[in-house]
Structures are given as C-alpha cells and as structure tokens.
Amino acid sequence: MKKTPIELLAPARDAATGRAAILHGADAVYIGADRFGARAAAGNSMQDIEELCRFAHLYHARVYLALNTLLGDHELEAVRSLVEESWNAGVDAIIFQDMALLQMDLPPIALHASTQMHNVEPDHIAFLESAGVSRVVLARELDLRDIGRIGRQTGVELEVFVHGALCVSYSGRCWMSLALGGRSANRGVCGQPCRLPWRLVDERGGEICRDRHLLSLKDLDRSGSLPALLDAGVTSFKIEGRLKDMAYVKNITAFYRQKLDRALEARDDLCPASHGRCAYTFMPDPAKTFHRGGTEYGLSGDRQPIWNMDTPKALGERVAVLEGMEGGLLILREKADVAPGDGLCFLDRKGRLQGLKANRCEGKKIWPSPGALTGLASVDVAGSSLYRNHDVRFRKLLDKEKSSTRKLPVAVRFKEDRDGFLLEMKDLASGCTARAYALLERVSASNPDAAVAGIRRQLEKLGDTPFVAEDIRVDTDSWLIRASELNGLRRKITADLMALRVKAFHRSFRRTPSDGFKAMKYPHGELDASFNVLNRMAGTFYEKHGAKVLSMGYENGGLHGGDCVMITLHCLRYALGACPRHHGSGSYENWRMEGKERVFTLVFDCVACRMRILLA
Template sequence: MIKKPELLAPAGNWESFVAAVENGADAVYLGAKTLGARAYAGNFTLEEIQEAIDIAHLRGVRVFVTVNTLVKDEEIGRAAKMLCSLSEYGADAVIVQDIGLLSLAKELVPELPIHASTQMTIHNSEGVRFLEELGVKRVVLAREMSLEEIKTVKQASNIEIETFVHGALCISYSGQCLLSSMIGGRSGNRGHCAQPCRKMYELEKDGELIDTDGPYLLSPKDLNTTEMLPQLIEAGVDSFKIEGRMKRPEYVAGVVSTYRRLIDRYMADPDSYFVSPEESLVLEQLFNREFTDVYLEGTSRTGMMSREQPYNRGVVAGTVVGYNSDDRRIIVELSTELELGDGIGAEGLENAGENITRMVLDGKEVDSGTKGDVVEIPFFEKVRSGCFIYRTMDRSLMDSLKKTFTSPKPIRKVPVSLRSEVAAGSVLHLEMVDADGNAVSVDSDYVVEVAQKKPTTQEQVIQQLSKLGNSVFEPLDMDVNVTGDVFIPIRALNDIRNLAVSQLESARIEKGRRNPKDSCKAPDVACEEVHPDKTLLVVSVDDSRRLEGAIAGGADVIYVGGEVFRGREPMDMKEAFEKCRSEGRKIYVNTPKIVSDEDMGHVQETLKFAKEIGFDGAVVSNYGTFRLAKEAGMNVVADSPMNVFNMNSYASMKQLGAGSVVLSPEMSLSQVEDVAQCGSVECIVHGRQEVMESRYCMLGDLFSTGAGCSRMCEDGKFELYDEKEYCFPIIMDNDCRMHVLNSKELCMIESIGKLVKAGVAAVRIEARTMDALKVKKVTQRYRVALDGKKKAGKCKDITDGYTSGHYMRGVL
C-alpha cells in the first residue's frame, strides 16, 4: 500500500505560518530568531514559537523548528535552553546540522525527535544508517540526489526520508559552500548566506573570455516536481518539503495549496493524476527563475541554470511593439490579461519590475487589458521592440491568496462528533470527540426542565450545539436524544457547547506538550588528558610527483587520494605506501567528499586494500564513508567538510570513533584555541580552499555538443571572475562534479607559531591543486616554521595572492 507523504511547508514569519496551516500543510518548519539557517527571514521569538505550536496542534499540524546552523561555543548554553524550551512546548522535531548539537539534544531532551538537516550533506545510504544508529528520526537528503538514488536510500533505511519538492536550489551541496563566508564573512553554515551564486560572473579559458549566453553562471533554476510527484510518492518518500522561508506569505499559500491538491489527487486516483495548466500557471506566477527537476531525473549538465537573470521571471504577458519617449510608456501587445496593480518586468533588464499604475487602450484609460489588446503602460526604462514583458505579480491572485491567511474565521477545520442525552430533571450533558481520539465530557449547571408551553425540539438542540462558530471544529455527526417534553434556554445550550469546545481545544494542545526539565544546562565537554608533543606537518596529495615533493619538503604525514580530478590518474596506493614507509612517513588514504551509493563499493574496496597493506588510517569527509572506515577498523581522520565547529562537535566525533578531527575552515584562531584544548585537532593552513562542490557540470553544460561530454575540462585552465574581478579557478573530477576554488590561497606561515602554541596537533597543506615544485617549496617553509630553527619567511615569498581565511576574522 502506498503511503501518503507529509506536505511540509516553510514559515519565515507569522503570516506565512498561518498561510501554511490554512492551506493544507501537514507540517510547518520555522526558525527562532537565532541558530536557524535563514537568519534574514523574519523568524520567531520563543514565545511566538510556543503560540505557533499550540495553534498548529489545535489544527492537527506538526511543527518542526530549525536549529540547523553551526554553533559557536559561546552559543551552546543558549542552544541548550532553547532545546529544553522547544521540548516543553511540544515541538514535533528539531532540524539540526551541527553534530555536537545533535548529541546535546539526545542527552538533554531524548524525547524530542531529531531531523538531520540537508546541511549535513547526507547523500548515501551509509550516511543515513549512521544517523539512524544515533537515533535520528528523519534525514533531509541532499537536493542533488536522483529519483533512483532516493529509492535506493529509502529501501536501505528504516527511518523517515525527506526531500525537497519545490523552490530555490543551491548550486553547491548544502553544508559545503564557503563562497559567501570567504568573500564577505557571511557564512551559509551559520544562516547568513549572502547568495553570491546569484551574482554575475565571467568565464575564462586560458585567459580568454568565453561567451556564456548570460552572466549568472552559478544561478540555478527553481525546483518544480509537480510532474514527478507520482514517482516520488511511489519511491516511499515520507515528507515533501517546500523551500521558501524567505518568501512572502502569498507564495506559501499558493504553493502549499497547489501541492496539497496534487498529493490528494494522486492518492485518490493514481492512474488519473494530472497537473492542470491553471495549477502550473499559479506556481509559475508566484515565483520562478524558470523550473527544473534535472537532478531528480539524474541529469546534471543541461537544463538546470538560469543564466539570463537570477530573479523572478513571472509569466510572459506580452510583446513590446513600441516606446513612447515623451510619456515614458511602453506599448505592449498583450498575450494574457493585465490589470492595474499587477507587477511587470521587461526581458533583459536587471530591474525586477514596476507596478502598473495606469493603462491606456485606444486613447482611453482602462483598468485592465486582455489578450490581443495593444496598451500603453508607464515604464521607467526604455525597452526595445520585440522584447517580452513579464507579469511578475498578479494582483488578483495575490488578493485571493491573502484572504486565506487574513480571514478572522479559521478555514482549516477539525471534524468532531457530538453526543448528548437530554431529559427533564437531569443536567445538560455533552460529549465531544475528534478523529484523533481526544474526547471531553461536560455537564452544565442547568437542570433540564419540563416544558410548560412550547417544548425545545431535538432539531433545535442539534442546531444550537452544531453552531461551532469561529472555533476550529466542525460537526461531523450529531447524536442527540431528547426524551419527553423539555425546555432548554438557548443560553444553556450555548454555554455547554462553548465549554466543550474550550476543553477539547485544551486537550488537543496539552497532548503535545512535555514536562519541563529540572535542569537544562549543557554538560561540560570531557576533554582528553593527553596532548601531542609536537605539531605534525600533514600534506594532502593526489599523484606521485606531489607525493615526492611533500616528502622532500619534510612532511610528517601524507594524505593520498581523494577525488580524481580530470586529466589525472588515480594514485598507485601500494607504490605510495612503500615510498612513505621507506622515508619513515605516515600515510593515510584520502576519500572523496561526495560518494554516491553507486561509488560506495569502490570506496569500500579502497579502504579494505589500504587496511591490508598497512596504511595508518583513512581521511573521510562524509558520515557514510566515516561509517565504512570505522567498520573496516581503521584509524579515522574526520575531515573539514564534516563541519566540526565547536567543542561539543569535536567531542561527539571523538566519541563516535574519530582518531583525529580537522576543524572547520570557518573557525577563528580563538575558536581553534578553545577546541584544541580538548585533544587532537588538525587545521588546514595552506592551499586553495574549495568554496563549492557542485553536481552541476558547468563546462559540460556550456560546451556540450549534444553527442555527450566534450571533455572540455581536460583541455585548458578555466576560471570564474566576479564583478570585482576576483578569480575563482574551476576544476572537474572524474564524476563530473565541479569544484570551485577560492580566489586567494590560504597562507598561515606567518602565524604558525600561534597555532602551535594553541596546542594544534597537526597543520595541513592542501597541495592537490599545486604544482609539484611548489609542493616541495611550501612544505619546506612550513617545516622550517614548525621546527623553529630559522625564519620561514613571508606568505608573499611562496604565493602571489593570499589570505588568512577566517583565522583572524571568524564568521557571522
């Protein structure tokens, strides 16, 4: 039997919350004023969250609260109090990214369900199993997964699976984007993303500008899965998530109501499922950068990007046939209806549009125009003939949607059954029961009298008791028996009905609440007693030439492998092992950041082989490969993409079996100092930091000939330039994933003493994107700096453009 999925709606403010509830959402996700991944949404105070939970539970709707950012150590106490409050209020789950916060929630409020945020980058079955073993109730999968991959994960797991079905897409895997924080200190992992992906870029190959048919090279279209909804339901997805906590409430109302109808339509008659043109038009009108579902289809090269403009397109409303310069009016031949108050925009203009304040048809002012009319409309910018005009906002649609969340009477109703036995000489008695099994039984102070004149009829009693007015209840059935001739004042019937309504409302609300905690203090982190005698120098390489450079430069530890970039061959692991051992160096096998279920078998074999020949351990970057490496009995280094950002997350990873932990590159030096006191930590100190990893293949998209991959990425050096002319190199791996590197090279050679003093166990040079000769030179300089025998020199001596990353500034 096919299970009906939950429809999960966003709420960035109170109006959006009401819009979601009234338009059919099964659950709503919302955030507090802090610790949520949409810091620029309106969000909710804790008191407002409590009220929202009560209102939702009264209507049979669940509420999930986002606490899905990386948490600074000084925020842990506040986060602990928030978790306890949310549990007491009756939140149905918290959505979490930080592994330390996840562990804290399990310890403080084990009764509060946990959902793993898409920010945790869960994209394979092993990652889901890892979280399942931790007691997580639900995993929000990465947006990049195909329908077949989702099916595989669902079949392999015993916990709930949630996927996005509508709204904005990220170009980078969520949780793995550092572009916003590296450019301006606003971390997406902390809820402060500045959306640099929606800015203009130029692409160069070997220094020459490439024509890209639009400058918004990192701006994806919006997700729309209406046509694929049946397959997603049949795949067993438990929850369909609509993106949009930054969107206006009318958007929430329209998208939620549309998906509500579509889900119900499929469940009622799967064979007759359809999406009407009117429903498609509503979704297109509310917000679109054009629509796509290419990831779900298993495609990552074409049909995904909105390169021409990064904002809402609306729907085509007509074509410009002229421009009146004197009155600054565009002359438009309409292809659909337009009316005063609608918003319009013009093709090719960055200006998102204007509202129509006047419209002239045949020399007369009109309130609206329809298909075929040629109208004049005031428009600030001159637009050339032949351009499309878009209706970016449909006033009538917005007005109708607004009524759904501004009506004083609840639209969403809860069916109840009422039962009453009425007899003279007895108190008036009423029972009210809802479909969830909540029941109340109330008696009035009034004793039913024998009628002296005109008796109160059974129909009159039913009529009065069924007037549930502005309450959320509506009568499903009535069972009222009146014995004999009785008289009951209208007021007595109203009073007992209102009393029953009040008590049933309280019963529905109280059912979800939990007992308050006696104590809600985050426990002290148990730090390790043993610290390393010296700080080790680690170098990450991916071929024999870089390996030789790292050894010659004096590296203590070598990480070999990882993603295989285009134009390169995988390393010979046995040869690398023998070389390191002959030189007295430790060697760890590195694994890719993103590993699909299809590729997990290969990684498993690699780990097994590395274990057999004597590697010192494995470096892992996602929870799936972490689980595999632990199962293989290897010493595990939890790498920086796992976003260990505080003492709690460090302690959690150690408790889960990590031998060493590479700290998040978004941490400041003072934060590093705090965590380093707890044990063995590693910091990346040099190299081109990866600011994005994307399943989208930009080069394949731009240079595809229709006959398959052009392999253009192997033929030249590609770089993105932003509006300030900063250069971001692009490299592709053999799985056609795109890696965008920072515009400047990280260099901490001048501050290495501070990291050593802080107790950092290892510092790492990320050398996989360096020339082999440079690997040796840079490694030598850091060797000198760590040994302290002589001055190691300046950053300018070993790199052209450099940055200290976040060590000196931290992130919002």
C-alpha cells in the same frame, strides 16, 4: 491496516506565518529561534514558538526548530540550553547540522539531520540512524534511484525538498560567501554570491561571456513527482522559504496540500500526518508568487536545463508576447488578462531585465508606470515574452486573513434524561469526546419539529471554532430550549474538546541509539575541512567513532588559494553547449569565473558530471 503518515512540511518566518501554513494545509512547520538557525534574519522568541506549538498541536501538526548552524566551543552550552527551552515549549524536533549535539546531554527531543550534513551516501545515513537520529533531510542532488536505495537500506524517516529556491552547491559544502565577504552560509549569514553577475573566461583568457548570473538556478518544483517520491519511501515533503513572505507560504502550501492529497487518495497504506480538511478562497498557483521558473533538479536522473543565467529575480508567469512600443505604451501581440497595479517584466534584446507597473490596461495596450521604459526603443522589446511577477488581484485574495479554513469533523449528540440534558461532541479524527451536562428548564413546544430544528441550528453554529459538525443527533422530547443556554453549552464543549485534542497529541521522542553504536565506525576515516568540524565536542564525537580530524572547518582555519569552495551538479560547460562528453565540442581544460573582488577556477569532473569551484 496501520497507515504510514505522510507529512507536508512548510516554512515559517515567524509564528503568524506558521499559523497560516497550518491553516493552509501543512502537517508540520519549521521555524528558527533568535539564534543558531541557518537563516539569521528569521529568528523568533521562545514565547512565540510556544504559542505556535499549542496552535499546531490542536491539529496534531508538528513544529520543528531549525538549529542547523555550525557551532563554536563557546556556544555549546547556550545551544544545549536552547534545546531544553524548545522541549519545554513543545517543539517536536530539532533540525541540526553540528555533530556536537549527538554528544550533548539533551532532553528526549527528536533529532532531524539537516540537508547541510551532506546526506548523500547510504552508509553515512545508516550511521546517523544508529546514532538515534529520527529523520534525515536528503541532499537535493539525489535522484529517485538514490532515494529508493537509501529507503531500502535504512529505516530512518526520509525528508526531501520539493519546492523553492535551490542552493547551487551541495548543501553544507559551500564556502563561496565565506570567501567573498566572510559571511558563512554554515553560520546562517549567506551573502548569496551565486546570484551575482560574473565574467567567464577560458583557459587562454578569452572571454566567453560577461555580466551573466552564471550560478543562478531556477527554483525547485517537484509537484509532478509526488507519487514517485512516495514510492521511493519519502515520508516528508519540504517547502523551502523561511525568508519568504506569508503570501508565498499560503499559496505554495495550499498548492502542495491539494497535490499530495490526490497522491495519497491513490494509496491505501498512506495518510496525512495531521488532521483537518482545508478550503481555500483562492486557486493555488505557484507561478503567482515568487518563482524563477521550475526544475525537478535531476530527479529523474536525466540532465535538464536547471539554470537561469539572465536574472536571479522572479519573472513570474508568462502572460503575453510584446509587439513593440508606441508613444510610450507597450503593444501586445494578443490581448492579455492584465490589471492596473500588476507588476510586469521582460528581458530586452540585450538580456537586461526591465520591470514596470501597469497603470492602465486596454485591449492590447498597457500604459506603464512613468519612466519605466526610459531609453528603450520599440525594437528593444519586440518579440520579448511579458511576465507578471505581481498579480494584484491574486495578492488581494492571499492578503485576506481568512484565505483558508481548516476544519476538524465532529459528531454532535444532544439528549435528555430524567433530570437534565447532555451535550456530547466527538472528534472523528482523534476519537476524543467532550461532554457537558446542564439542568435546563423544560417548556413544552407547540411545534415539536420546529423545536428540534431550532436545537440543531444552534448546535451546528461552529463557525469560529476549528470544528465542523458532520453528524448531529437530537434525542429529546419536544421541548423549547433557549438559544442562549444552548450556545453556552456549545461554547463550553468546543473549548473542552480543543483542550482534549491538544492533550491527546503524541509528541515525538528521540530514538535510542542502536546497541552497537558505541563501537560503530564513521564511514570516513579522515576528515578534512569540508566536514565542517568547528568545535572540540564534534571532533571528540568523530574520534570516538574512528575518524581523525585532519583540519578544522574553514570558518576556523580560513580559506586559501586552491581550496574548493563549492561542488555542484550545475556545469557551465554543459549549460553553454561546450561539454566534450555531451556536445562533442570543447576541451577538458579549466575555466575562470571573475568577479569584482575574487577570481575562481572552474574544474570540470566529467566522469561524475560535476563542477568544482576553487578559490584562485
């Protein structure tokens, strides 16, 4: 039975992080070029991307280029050229947002529709499939029933986010950063106003709260639902974080590799999408790298607390409860495993985040860094949970260059014929076989068993290569063979086998559009600014499929009072216990969210359980 490959997809800020992700278990990585990616601060040269592709393809892992920004007319030719460069460099797919790419004359590279394309409705996804899109990155807001329904109605590959920071808005439908400072998220320069503190007032102007991070969400963590997502038809599990550091990528990738492998072991019809087995020098734990607290974000269809309005920063793992302060020291209610150098934090009684470094730890006492607790009294800290957001011992393990190994199993055979000796190495995952023949001096061994054991020892020395010998056969008479000669043969054959594996890797190709696609209608007949049309080529594409562009995207036409800058599942009425539908209290009138420079009107769609944020 042919098995369906299942992919763990990790972020790569740069080529070094991409290599680390692969060595820690990623089946694929996504990376940005030096332009046109949704993370402008995470760009890379094409030379670095090409080197990453060669490394990834050795393990039959893949590299995707994030080209998921909206494009101006003057940029289209540069984008087409970049896609061609990417194809020549070995990139396996382009993650795109702008429909102009479906109009371009591109090389046969696979296209993945970014979550910023608002991939929510089955008919929209079916349209993209008919256009030749190989994969659709689903909106984070979809629950298991939605995902299953899309999986049953389309044949396109489905990718979902399973871990990392959450956009509070439906992806691709957020213009708050553009409204506040002219920094467009759709152009890769989001200012993250959703993490800022705001003042909230009701319809009469009464203050509900102030200086709270009203739109700040917890981080996504769907590690407990991987089997259910597999059942729903998901084939790619994506970790967010192209701006995250290498320690985060190592830890989270290893954690999900172990989780996903256990889920795949229970299925006869599924297998990992790449080759190799990983071994780690640390115990993966998501709480020990950047972590705002976890949420499945409505995956089960139920409403759960998804927000963290106290702070947009990472609290980390809870390690103790504070009893109070004594002589400038923190006193714990119970002894905690805290080490000097650990970064600690807690929320004081006013809800303010207090951070410190542990200089010394002894029993239930912690000596903080000088000046860290200035102005605080014992009553301010008593009863607060103490969190560790920097584990110095864990970080040292992650900072090691070889915090993981990824090995490809091989079978090795050494045999002789009338003239010389043949060394053969077969890769058990791909079936590739490399052979090396040598005319070696034959010297009879006085101890045949020891001679054979010596040959085996030399042949199994594969430590610096990606291979590990699972089976070694030595079929010779009792000859003494110099270790240097065996080592030379082994080095040659491993280099040849690596080259064969890369050559045997099958790249993905763009799907051919369906026969009736030219006459296919786009599901929406009229497109307003929320459809993000910024260039004539994208407009022409829509018009060819029966849709009329009523207005260009906000990046071209600007925002005006009353324009909707965000739609979100995060409802402040619900979060604050004032939802008429769920709590039986409060009214259906609008609220206002006030910042230093802008005021936004909050409109509550209680039928759909969503909140709309309008520029006031």
